[in-house]
Amino acid sequence: MKIKCPKCKGNAELESDFSYVTCQKCNLEMSYGEYVKYVAHHDITYSDILGDYAGSTEGQTAGTLDEWD
Numbered sequence: 537m538k539i540k541c542p543k544c545k546g547n548a549e550l551e552s553d554f555s556y557v558t559c560q561k562c563n564l565e566m567s568y569g570e571y572v573k574y575v576a577h578h579d580i581t582y583s584d585i586l587g588d589y590a591g592s593t594e595g596q597t598a599g600t601l602d603e604w605d
């Protein structure tokens with residue numbers, strides 16, 4: 537089953553028995569337990585620190601750079 541890779545945001549693969557998560561794009565390999573912890577940790581990090589930052593800069597990056605040039 538396809539899931540979002542917590543590392544590269546690509547398509548990771550979750551084994552059908554929920555035992556293992558792998559991502560061919562960034563060679564991620566971790567148990568599902570580790571994956572859950574990884575995602576939980578990063579979700580907290582992103583929502584607390586990067587959530588607003590990423591949301592506010594993502595749409596501006598291209599236009600802002602163009603304007604500065």
Ligand SMILES: [Zn+2]
Nearest residue numbers: 541544559562
């Ligand atoms: Zn990946």
